[in-house]
Structures are given as structure tokens and as C-alpha cells.
Amino acid sequence: MFVVFQGKCSASGVSRETLIDAFLQLYQECATPELMKIKHVANFVNKYSELVAEVQELLPGKKDFEVRGIVGRGHFSEVQVVKEKATGDVYAMKIMDKTSLRSQDNVAFFEEERSILALTSSPWIPQLQHSFQDQDHVYLVMEFLPGGDLMALMNRYEDQLDESMAQFYLAELVQAIHSVHQMGYVHRDIKPENVLIDRTGHIKLADYGSAARLTSNRTVTCSKLPVGTQDFLAPEILSTLNGGPTCSYGPESDWWSLGVIAYELIYMKSPFADGTSTKTINNIMNFQRFLKFPEEPKASVQFVDLLQSLLCGSRERLGYEGLRSHPFFSSVDWTNLRHALPPFVPSLRSEDDTSNFEEPERPPRPAAAAQRDHPRSGFHGRDLPFVGWCFSRALSALAKSESVGAGLNSPAKTNSMEKKLHLKSKELQDTQDKCHKMEQEISRFQRKMTDLESVLQQKDVELKASETQRSILEQDLATYITECSVNLMCLSLQTINAMDNKMKSLEQRIAELSEANKLAANSSIYTQKNMKAQEEMISELRQQKFYLESQAGKLEAQNAKLEEHLEKMSQQEQSRKSRILELETRLREVSMGLEHEEQKLEIKRQVTELTLSLQERESQISSLQAARHALESQLQQAKTELEETTAEAEEEITALRAHRDELQHKFDALRDSCSVITDLEEQLTQLTQENAELNRQNFYLSKQLDELTVESEERLQLSQDVDRLRREAADREMHLSNQKQNIETLKTTCSMLEEQVVELESLNDELLEKERQWENWRSALEDEKSQAERRTRDMQRLLDNEKQNRLRADQRCTESRQAVELAVREHKAEIVALQQALKEQRLKAESLSDTLNDLEKKHAMLEMNARSLQQKLETERELKQRLMEEQGKLQQQMDLQKTHIFRLTQGLQDALDQTDLLKTERTDLEYQLENIQAVYSHEKVKMEGTISQQTKLIDFLQAKMDQPTKKKKVGVTANSAAAASSQSSVPLQYGDMKAALEKERVRCSELEEALQKMRIELRSLREEAAHFKAQEHVAPPTPASARQQILMSAIVKSPERQPNPSSLLNPSSSARRKESSTPEEYGRRVKERMHHNIPHRFTVGLNMRAAKCAVCLDTVHFGRQALECPQMEVSAHL
Structure with missing residues (x-):
């Protein structure tokens, strides 16, 4: 029984909670009216009623929790998210109906679930905090995992999960299943709905309602306990349930369920589900024939081999060691799996956020749960199966600490514990120094991040300025190209018009010369001169034609150069577009990477690539600026050449006009001479031939003009293409701005994650502060202990001296025996006091040992946190150099906004409260007024x-x-007269009258x-x-x-x-007159009342006589309420 009261379970399963439940159940059974009729039962109930009420008040119950939401429902259970009112902690509370549990053939399965959750210390299994019961339900309060279940995660990734994610979750699930097997249980209901994700992204295996205990030979015999979903059951379990030849199975049935989950993670469907349960069971029993692997999506050879090693016979199926050594898990670090970076970290709005869970459907209520047990007379024992259900982790931890402290009474253990405490304190100090150094490094990295972020912002500004300059240069280039094309077309048109004018002038000249030939047939000398002049003119025209052709070639070459430069610009634009696409892909990678801490390294690399791309953009900006300068120089050169060509064309036009005038003068001279007509006829034939040649040249020039028009149309098309490219660039820039917005949202997500990190750091600081407090307390206790030991040694030394003095006193004199005995008694009392102090010091040492245990646990946790932080610091150092400044700014802005919003909200609430208070005071004052x-x-x-x-x-x-x-005067006179008259007859006594x-x-x-x-x-x-x-x-x-x-x-x-x-x-006189009141006196008093203006004494009543109102003189109706003065018999309307 000592073991029981120390909080440990005995071989029969008796614990402190079991005894309390049994006592409360006995009290409830005895408190029925039928049993209370028995005298001894009534005495028992009355004796312990107050104690039972106090115990029930102290035990945890449903009243201690506040419901925040529902995350799951079953046939006879419901899972709620609750918040403890006393501490504010959030838990998941599973509520099970007692009536439904009692209706099962075997009700022991819920005890297995409670035992697993209460006894576990594995990080892969949720821990039970409280378990209690009431009249209709039993409750399990366990830790809340807000990340949802694996099924919700699979629904979030609708296409499929890649093998890296599947590898991570399957590896953690292997560890969770192995933890259950190590506790001596088989889960038997492993499915994605029972695999929960905590706030850090790691999984825990839940719902042990179908778990069964393993026997000594590691098997489960035939049992009527409920089992899990049929889609995930192993063939041997189905064979056992259907009465097959095998009546037992082992832990390998859970590895079959693992294989089914692995199949669903990649192929997104169940390997054996076929509509109905009968077909599904048939497919599972004949798995060799129905197990198939689809071609799409494509899976690796190692993954297919893993499925084949799990979805097979129970003897060939892989176990825990085989799974750890399988090639599919070759890259898994099994020792640090809990500290690995998960592929999915849930985003939470609050501690009780249930957004990652799907809305549970309400199942049909079974008939057993719908009917409650009616109260029975006498002893019924309905709640005896639930004796021992109550549990509280805090009490069990306290009992363990008491049991540990019971063995710390020896000084050797105390010294060893002190040494351990000293070592742990040194290690804790070293850890604190490391944390301080890490914080300094983090602050240094943050400063570097701020510098890099400022440089990055400056580069962004310069990049934007270069982009604006590039757009301005492109616009200038487009305007220059259009101006060149227009000027080229105008120049070609002017040249063609000039040639046409020359042709027309020549034709007129030929006609005139033909007429002149008739007039000047005899002027051969003049004709020869004219022929020479015509030849010279033709040569000059040919030279001009050649010059114009060369000018056209130059313009075409310039046009070709401009087109080549335009192509180069378009190629650069394409390269920039490709760079933008690359940046977009990288931004997508960044957006995918911000959801997980593992991809923060990718963000580092991308930030470095962005800096490189920034440098490349700077070089591009410099090259664009150089190209701009080159384009400006080329455009300036084209302008000068165009001005030169226009000037030369104008000079040629003036020369042709002068030549035309000369020819006109010559024609006039020929018209005057008219001497060489015959020679001119021969020359006419030559001129006709030359005319035909000129016509051919004219046709050739018109053809070139058509080609130039086609080229101009192509240039227009090119300009349209340039505009279209610009619009596409604008669209790309808009898309880039959208991506930047996405980056901002991802940055906010990162800031939220950093806030969580800050919260964890603050929690770490609180733990360190508590450790410092415990260290101070420990040092104070050690000082007290050293002082007590010093006092003990002093007292022992004094005791020895006193003993020696006593021996000497015995030897010397027996007379001082009484004094010595008195001193001995005093010293004995002091020894008792010192022994009591020593006991107290031992108790303090026990408490110190408990503190040491807690500190060891905290130190271990801190060491784990320090290692994980060191790893994260090493992996995230470069990332924090670039992102911490932005995080700090965003955090500062968010804190400022939150502070501002909080102040505004608080001010608004205070103003509203003050307004309500003033309104209330105003109404009260108005009412009082x-x-x-x-x-x-x-x-x-x-x-x-x-x-x-x-x-x-x-x-x-x-x-x-x-x-x-x-009256008295009159009476006196009358009396005097009467006295005078009757003095003679009746003498009065003078003294009486006086x-x-x-x-x-x-x-x-x-x-x-x-x-x-x-x-x-x-x-x-x-x-x-x-x-x-x-x-x-x-x-x-x-x-x-x-x-x-x-x-x-x-x-x-x-x-x-x-x-x-x-x-x-x-x-007295008024009382006598009151008896002799007459109607005359009543009338006199009424007149006196009217004379003194005394108001009426109205009363409300029914009018039972005909009367008129004393105010309005109208009739007061019979039988209605009216005012009536009973003294004056006056009525009035009410």
C-alpha cells in the first residue's frame, strides 16, 4: 500500500486515482434513496458527504474548460478544442458516451487508449493531461495539434505529394508506430485521419480506441475489440475477424497500414478500395492479384520496392529494422528526425486555430447512445468499468518527484546530487554564454542584413531609373527611326519628282529641237555644238543619276544599320524578358521556399543570384547607356548626313534649274538660227533612243520606288512589332509587380515565422531567468546548509568538550553532578533541535534534488534547443544577413501599427465607456433633479x-x-350688579371671589x-x-x-x-366637549373651514350617487371612479 500511495501502480493496476474513483463510486452507489434507508449506509454517506463534495470540487471536470470548436466526430465520441480557464492552455478533449461504451461486447478498449496516452513519453504520441468522467460521459484531455491531419494535407496537395515529402512523413510514421509497439500495443487503426500534424510540422499518431495489448509472445489473440477502417486493415486481421485458421497476429499488421498510406500519398487513391466493403475485403484478402501500380504518376524503383515489401504476406513483410535500412530511406537521419525541417509548417492565427481541420460531419447517432439508462433501485454497478479512469499528469509528476525524493536522505546521495548540480550549473552557464554569443552573432548578422538591404534598395532604385532611361531611349529611337524613314521617303519622292521633271523638260526640249531642226536645217555648226552640249548634259544627268543611286545606297545602308541596331535592341529585350522569366521562376521558388525552413537556403542562393543579377543589370545598364550614346552618335551622324543630302539635293535642283534656263536660252537661240534642221533630225533619232533608254531607267526607278514603299511598309510593321513588344514588356512589368506583391506577402509570412522564433526566444529567456532564480535559490540553500553544518560541528565540538568536562567533574566532585546533568539535558535538547534542523535540511535537499531534476530536464531541452539553434544558425546565417533588416523593418512597422491600433482601440473603448458613464450619470442626475x-x-x-x-x-x-x-367683563359687571342687588339678600365671600x-x-x-x-x-x-x-x-x-x-x-x-x-x-375639557358635539357645531366648523381656506381632502373611489363636478360643473357618472371629499361632500372628475 505504500507503493500505491506513493503514486505507483501495483501489479493489479491499483493506483491513487483508482482508489479515489472506487471511493467515489461506492459513495454514489450508497447515496441512492433505497440504500439510504439502511442505518450504516446512511451514516457512511453523512460522514463523507463533505469530503466527497470537496474532492469532486478539486478534481478536474468539464466546468474547468471552455469549448472553442469541434475538430472531429465519431460514432460514440466527439473531439473538441478547449481552453483551460485557470491557465489559458489549449487542449483537445475527446468525449465518449458511457452508454455506447457499455453496449459494446468488451469495454476494455477505451482503457487501453487512456493507458497509452497517460503512460507514454514518446514525442510521436500525444500526451494525456487529464482524464475524468461524469454521469453520462468520459473525457480525455490531451495536447492539441493544430496542423490538421495527413488527409487534409493530401487534399491540400490535390495532384500528388512528391517522394521527398512522402519520405519525410513515412519516416516519422515509422518512428511513431515503433513507439506504440515498444509500449506493448498494436494500433490496428492507422490511417491518414489519425496522423496529426503539430504546430512545427511534425506528426503524431493519435486515436488509440482500437489498440490491443500484445501478449508475452508479441501477438494479439482472437478478440472482439473494435478494429479500424477496412481499407487499411491487414489480411491477417480480416482473417481473424472472419474466423480464419489463424487466431492471432502481431505488430506486422500495422506495417501493412503503413504501406497503404504510402500508396495513397503518391498515387492519391486506395490500392484495394472498390465501392463496397465486401469487394474491398475480397481485394485485401487476394492482394497478390489485385495489387497494381499505375504508370502515372511515375514512382521510383525504391518506392515501388518499399510498397511491395509492405503490402505482402505477414512473414515476408518488413519490420522496423528492415524499414530503417531500406534504400528508400537512405537519406533519412533517423537520430535527428524530430529536429529535421518539415516540408509543411502550418500557418496559425491563434493557439486555438482550427482552420487546418476539415469540417466534421455529424454521424448517425447509434441507438444505444440515444437511450439513457433509467435509474434503478439498489446497487446497479453501471459505472464500475470506469473505476480508475481519472488521471492528472501534474499529480503523477508530483508523485514521481516525491518517490524520487524519498531516496535522497543519505548524505552520499546529497553530495553526489550537489556535484551533479554544480556540473549542471557550469554546463548551464556555458550554454548561456553560447546563447549570448549566438545572440551577438545574430545581431551582427542583422546589421549586415540592414546594410545589404539598403544597398539592395539603392540598386533597385538605380535599376528603376535605368529602366525609365531605357524606355525614354527606346521612345527617342522610335521617333528617330520614324523621322529617318519619313525623311528618306520624302527625299526619294523629291528625287523621283525631279527626275520626272527632268524627263518632261527633256521631252519638251526634244520637241522643241525637232521643230528647231525644221527651222535650222542649214546650221550644222550649231548643231554640232548643240550635240556636244546634249552629250555633256546626258553625261551630267548620268553622273547625277549615279550620285543619287549612291545616296540611295548610303541611305539603305544606314537603314540596314538602324534595323540591325533595332534587332540588337529586340534581342536585348528578349534577353531581359528571359531574365525576367528566370527571375519569376526564382520568385516562385522563393515563394515555395518561404513555406518551409529548408528552402531558406535556396532563398540565400537566390539572394546571391539576385545580387549577381543586380550586378549584371548594372552592367546591362552601363551597356545600355553605351548603346544609347552610340545610338545618339549614330542618330546625330544620320541627321548630319540627311542634312548634307538635303543640301546637296537642293544644290542639284538649283543647278538643274540654272541648266534649264541655259537650255531655254539655247533653245531660243536655236529658234532664231534655224540653220541645222537636217543634222538635228539624225540627232532626233538618237535622242529618241536615249528617250527610250531613259524610259527604261524611269521604269527601273519606279520599280525601286515600289520596293522602297514596300520597305517603308515593312518598317511600319516593324514599328508596330516594337509597340507590341513594348506592350508585352509593360505586361511583363505588371506581372513582375504582381510577383513583387507575392514576395511581400511571403515576406509577411516570413515575418510571422520570425515572430514565432521571437516568441520561442522569449520563452527561452524566461526559462533562463527561471534557471537563474533556481540557481540563486540553490546557492542560498547551500549557504544555509553550510551554516547549519558549521553550527552542527560547533555543537558537536561543544558536546565533546562538555563530555570531557563531565568526566573530569565525575572524577573530581560528585556535588556538581546535577549541574552537569542539567547541562547534558540542555545539550540534548539542542541536539534534538539540530536533528530537526538536519531533517529540514534534508527536506530542502530533497526539494533541491527535485529542482535539480527539473533543471537537468530543462538543461537537456536547452542543449537540444542550443544544438538545433546552432544548426539553424549555421544554415541560416547567410539568409539572415540579407533578410533580417527587412524583417526588422516590417516587424517594427507592424509593431507600430499594432501599437497604434491598440491605442486607438483602447482610446475608443475608453471614450465609449466614458460616454456611457456620462450618459448614465446624466440620466441619474436628471432623475434626481x-x-x-x-x-x-x-x-x-x-x-x-x-x-x-x-x-x-x-x-x-x-x-x-x-x-x-x-364675556368676562360683561359677566363681572353683571355679577357686580347682581351682587349689588343681592348683597343685601345673599352675602358673598370676598376671599373666594378674589x-x-x-x-x-x-x-x-x-x-x-x-x-x-x-x-x-x-x-x-x-x-x-x-x-x-x-x-x-x-x-x-x-x-x-x-x-x-x-x-x-x-x-x-x-x-x-x-x-x-x-x-x-x-x-380634558376638549374631551368633554367632544361628547356633546351637535349638528350646529358641525356646520359652524364647516364655515370655519371655508373661512380659513383649508383645502379639500379628496379620496379616490366609486361614485355611488348623482353629483356634479365641483370644477367643470358637469355630471359625474354613476359607478365610475371619481374624487370625493367626505367632509364637504364634494365630488370631482378623476
Whole structure:
């Protein structure tokens, strides 16, 4: 039992949680009304009711979690994403229905799932945090893996997964399956839906509801436990379920499921699924005949061999060692597989993000779950199968630490633990130094990144400027080409027109010469001169023709040069386009690479290539600038040549015009001479021949003109092609801008990843801070321990001295024995105290050992993190040199924006809260003001009425007081007369009359004093009313005297109950007069009430008599509610 209470399981499976569940189940069974009738059961329930309530309150339950979403549903279970209210941690909670679990033939499978999740320490299996139960359900709270499952990843990559991705996930799945087998279980439901991806991109194997425990010979016997999906079951499992000859199977059945998953990863379909379950089972049982490998997509030989080694008979099937040594996994580092870079890292918006999971469908609810167990009388034991279900990882870790600390009482272990702690502290210090150095290197790399980013931005600006200059040069080149073509066409047209004009002038000249030949037949000498002149003219025309042809050749050569230069420019444009395409492909590679940390190296290489391409672009810019200068020089030369040709053409035109004038003069001279007509006729024939030749030349020139027009059209087509190329370049630039936007989005993704890295670094810093705190605490405890040991040694030394003194004292004198014994007792007490202190120090040492264990774990984790960070630092050093500055700027901008948004949001919320508060205060103040005004108006009216009533009452009392004095005087005179008249007959006693007179005087003086007091009080009331009117504020009335209170109560009474003023001073007389009230007195009081303007005392009631309203004089209807004054019998409408 000591082992049980230390948190360990015994051979029978009894643990602390089992005992608590059994006790609670016993209490629930005994708390039924039928069993409570038994005396001892009732005493037991009453005794432990408070303890059970406290335990149930302390145990974890559904109340401690907040549901954030649903990520999976089954036939009798549901998986929810929950957040713990106390800590804010996010978990996945699996809820299973007890009724459905009890309806199975064997309900032990859920215990297997709970045991695997609770006992595992493998990184490939989710860890159980809590397990608890209520009346209808059992709950498993485990770690949440937000990356979704492998099926969702396969759906994301619709075409197929490449073999590198398949290799990674299959290798991790091999490790996960092997971890389950090492725990002594077979999973039996391995499928893509049960392979989950964590936030770092690595997988974990989940859903152990179909797991079965292996026997001592590593097999599973025939069992009715539920098994997994049929598409992934091995043939031996199907044979066992169908009652085949083999009644057992081993862990190799899980490797068959691995083969099916591998087949689906590459070929995106199941190898044996065929519509119905019967056909699927038949295909699996006859896998030798139905297993086929499609030609598309093409798979490697090693992958096909792996599938053939897994989808085969159980004896020939590969195991764990065979899979590790298979050629398909030759490039896998099995020792550092958990630290390898995954091909897919999920992007998360929050800790409870469920976007990577597909929306679960609600399955049909089984009949067993739809019907709840009805309560039964007596002991039923329905929840006994669930005894021992509760579990909490924190409590189990605490129990383990207690069990470990129990063995640390010996000093040798304490010293060894101290040595280990010292070594670990040194290692921790070294690790911290390494981390500090790494942080310094990272900061240095970040500075380099900033410099490189600034240089890259400058180069981008220069590149943009060169591109704008290139576009301007292209536009200038196009304008120059069009101007040259137009000038060339104009020059050719002008030349052709000049030749035509020359031809026409020659024809006219020939006609004129033919006429002149008739007139000058006898002028042979002139004819010879004319012939020479004509020959000279023809030679000059031929020279001009040759010159024009040479000029046309030069222009064609220049045109050819311009076309060659245009072709060079187009080739450069094509090279730039190809470069842009290469950059686009590289950008795509960058976009693919930013999703995974492995391709960050590719980003480094691409950044270097971009810098090289930037240098190449700079060289291209310089070459373009040189080409621009060359083009400008060529264009300047073409302009000068064009100006020279136009000047020469103009000179030729002026020369031809002068020559035409000379010929005209000669023609006039020939017309005057008319002597050589016969010779001219022969010359006419020659000229006709020359004319025909000139006509042929004219035809040739017109043909050349047509060719020039065709060439001009081709140039126009080329210009159109150039425009089209420019538009394509603009489209490419737009596409490049889109790619830049994609790069920006990828950069934001990278910044998110860097934020996660920063969070991990902050977590690491927190852990380091905690370690420093633990180190300080450890040093303080060591100091305390050293001081305690020093005190112990001092006390031991003192004890030895005292023992020696005691021996000497025994030898010397027996008289001092009592003193020595007293000292010994004192020292014994001190020893007990020291032993108690030593026990406390041992307890502290135990706590230090626990701390040391935690520090060792943390140190191991830190070492792993340091190694991984060192590897990442070595692999990402060049990347961070180029990207960290941009990340820092983007992070700074995002932080500024977040801070600004947070401030604006907080300010807006504060303003809204302040506005709501002011509105609430305003409404309250308005309500209070209305109430104060109503109370004030009511009190004001009441006060004014009271003052008026008191004034009238005082006047009335004054009048009443005056009347008795008059009557008294009259009575005195009458009495004196009567006395005089009857003095003789009836003598009066003088002393009695004198006493009565004195009594009357005293009463009158008292009445006068009362009247004076009433006037003073009335004056004070008027001053208070004036003060109230001036201040417009309600103040509590001045407390009146007892006499004033009597008068005020008499005023507010109804007339029939109005006391006489004298009765206020003499209550006995008023009581006597009250008995002798007559109708005449009632009428008199009514008149007094009307005289003193006392208001009506209206009450609400039903009108039961015919009456008229005292206000509007209209009839008050019978049977309706109305106002009625019972004293005055006056009615009014309500």
C-alpha cells in the first residue's frame, strides 16, 4: 500500500486515482434513496458527504474548460478544442458516451487508449493531461495539434505529394508506430485521419480506441475489440475477424497500414478500395492479384520496392529494422528526425486555430447512445468499468518527484546530487554564454542584413531609373527611326519628282529641237555644238543619276544599320524578358521556399543570384547607356548626313534649274538660227533612243520606288512589332509587380515565422531567468546548509568538550553532578533541535534534488534547443544577413501599427465607456433633479398651505381669546350688579371671589404668552419660507416645539376632528366637549373651514350617487371612479 500511495501502480493496476474513483463510486452507489434507508449506509454517506463534495470540487471536470470548436466526430465520441480557464492552455478533449461504451461486447478498449496516452513519453504520441468522467460521459484531455491531419494535407496537395515529402512523413510514421509497439500495443487503426500534424510540422499518431495489448509472445489473440477502417486493415486481421485458421497476429499488421498510406500519398487513391466493403475485403484478402501500380504518376524503383515489401504476406513483410535500412530511406537521419525541417509548417492565427481541420460531419447517432439508462433501485454497478479512469499528469509528476525524493536522505546521495548540480550549473552557464554569443552573432548578422538591404534598395532604385532611361531611349529611337524613314521617303519622292521633271523638260526640249531642226536645217555648226552640249548634259544627268543611286545606297545602308541596331535592341529585350522569366521562376521558388525552413537556403542562393543579377543589370545598364550614346552618335551622324543630302539635293535642283534656263536660252537661240534642221533630225533619232533608254531607267526607278514603299511598309510593321513588344514588356512589368506583391506577402509570412522564433526566444529567456532564480535559490540553500553544518560541528565540538568536562567533574566532585546533568539535558535538547534542523535540511535537499531534476530536464531541452539553434544558425546565417533588416523593418512597422491600433482601440473603448458613464450619470442626475423638483414643489405647496393655515389659525385663536375677556367683563359687571342687588339678600365671600379673579388673570396671562409664542413661531416660519424661496433648495424643516407640533397636527386634521384651540391647552375639557358635539357645531366648523381656506381632502373611489363636478360643473357618472371629499361632500372628475 505504500507503493500505491506513493503514486505507483501495483501489479493489479491499483493506483491513487483508482482508489479515489472506487471511493467515489461506492459513495454514489450508497447515496441512492433505497440504500439510504439502511442505518450504516446512511451514516457512511453523512460522514463523507463533505469530503466527497470537496474532492469532486478539486478534481478536474468539464466546468474547468471552455469549448472553442469541434475538430472531429465519431460514432460514440466527439473531439473538441478547449481552453483551460485557470491557465489559458489549449487542449483537445475527446468525449465518449458511457452508454455506447457499455453496449459494446468488451469495454476494455477505451482503457487501453487512456493507458497509452497517460503512460507514454514518446514525442510521436500525444500526451494525456487529464482524464475524468461524469454521469453520462468520459473525457480525455490531451495536447492539441493544430496542423490538421495527413488527409487534409493530401487534399491540400490535390495532384500528388512528391517522394521527398512522402519520405519525410513515412519516416516519422515509422518512428511513431515503433513507439506504440515498444509500449506493448498494436494500433490496428492507422490511417491518414489519425496522423496529426503539430504546430512545427511534425506528426503524431493519435486515436488509440482500437489498440490491443500484445501478449508475452508479441501477438494479439482472437478478440472482439473494435478494429479500424477496412481499407487499411491487414489480411491477417480480416482473417481473424472472419474466423480464419489463424487466431492471432502481431505488430506486422500495422506495417501493412503503413504501406497503404504510402500508396495513397503518391498515387492519391486506395490500392484495394472498390465501392463496397465486401469487394474491398475480397481485394485485401487476394492482394497478390489485385495489387497494381499505375504508370502515372511515375514512382521510383525504391518506392515501388518499399510498397511491395509492405503490402505482402505477414512473414515476408518488413519490420522496423528492415524499414530503417531500406534504400528508400537512405537519406533519412533517423537520430535527428524530430529536429529535421518539415516540408509543411502550418500557418496559425491563434493557439486555438482550427482552420487546418476539415469540417466534421455529424454521424448517425447509434441507438444505444440515444437511450439513457433509467435509474434503478439498489446497487446497479453501471459505472464500475470506469473505476480508475481519472488521471492528472501534474499529480503523477508530483508523485514521481516525491518517490524520487524519498531516496535522497543519505548524505552520499546529497553530495553526489550537489556535484551533479554544480556540473549542471557550469554546463548551464556555458550554454548561456553560447546563447549570448549566438545572440551577438545574430545581431551582427542583422546589421549586415540592414546594410545589404539598403544597398539592395539603392540598386533597385538605380535599376528603376535605368529602366525609365531605357524606355525614354527606346521612345527617342522610335521617333528617330520614324523621322529617318519619313525623311528618306520624302527625299526619294523629291528625287523621283525631279527626275520626272527632268524627263518632261527633256521631252519638251526634244520637241522643241525637232521643230528647231525644221527651222535650222542649214546650221550644222550649231548643231554640232548643240550635240556636244546634249552629250555633256546626258553625261551630267548620268553622273547625277549615279550620285543619287549612291545616296540611295548610303541611305539603305544606314537603314540596314538602324534595323540591325533595332534587332540588337529586340534581342536585348528578349534577353531581359528571359531574365525576367528566370527571375519569376526564382520568385516562385522563393515563394515555395518561404513555406518551409529548408528552402531558406535556396532563398540565400537566390539572394546571391539576385545580387549577381543586380550586378549584371548594372552592367546591362552601363551597356545600355553605351548603346544609347552610340545610338545618339549614330542618330546625330544620320541627321548630319540627311542634312548634307538635303543640301546637296537642293544644290542639284538649283543647278538643274540654272541648266534649264541655259537650255531655254539655247533653245531660243536655236529658234532664231534655224540653220541645222537636217543634222538635228539624225540627232532626233538618237535622242529618241536615249528617250527610250531613259524610259527604261524611269521604269527601273519606279520599280525601286515600289520596293522602297514596300520597305517603308515593312518598317511600319516593324514599328508596330516594337509597340507590341513594348506592350508585352509593360505586361511583363505588371506581372513582375504582381510577383513583387507575392514576395511581400511571403515576406509577411516570413515575418510571422520570425515572430514565432521571437516568441520561442522569449520563452527561452524566461526559462533562463527561471534557471537563474533556481540557481540563486540553490546557492542560498547551500549557504544555509553550510551554516547549519558549521553550527552542527560547533555543537558537536561543544558536546565533546562538555563530555570531557563531565568526566573530569565525575572524577573530581560528585556535588556538581546535577549541574552537569542539567547541562547534558540542555545539550540534548539542542541536539534534538539540530536533528530537526538536519531533517529540514534534508527536506530542502530533497526539494533541491527535485529542482535539480527539473533543471537537468530543462538543461537537456536547452542543449537540444542550443544544438538545433546552432544548426539553424549555421544554415541560416547567410539568409539572415540579407533578410533580417527587412524583417526588422516590417516587424517594427507592424509593431507600430499594432501599437497604434491598440491605442486607438483602447482610446475608443475608453471614450465609449466614458460616454456611457456620462450618459448614465446624466440620466441619474436628471432623475434626481426631477425628484428634487417634485419634492421641492410639493414641500413648497405644503409649506405655504401650512403657513397660511397657521396664520388663519392664529387669527382665529386670537379672536377666540378676545371673546372670553369681553364675556368676562360683561359677566363681572353683571355679577357686580347682581351682587349689588343681592348683597343685601345673599352675602358673598370676598376671599373666594378674589381667588377666582386671580386665577382668571393667571389664565389670561398664560394665553397671552402662548399667543406671543405662536406669533414668534409664525414669524420664524415665514422667514424660513422666504429663505426657501430665495435658495430654491429643499431643506429639512426646523424642529418645532411640542406646542407647535400639537397645533400643526390639529390643523391638518379634518374639520369634524378639528380640536378647539382651548382644547389644545386643556385636553380634558376638549374631551368633554367632544361628547356633546351637535349638528350646529358641525356646520359652524364647516364655515370655519371655508373661512380659513383649508383645502379639500379628496379620496379616490366609486361614485355611488348623482353629483356634479365641483370644477367643470358637469355630471359625474354613476359607478365610475371619481374624487370625493367626505367632509364637504364634494365630488370631482378623476
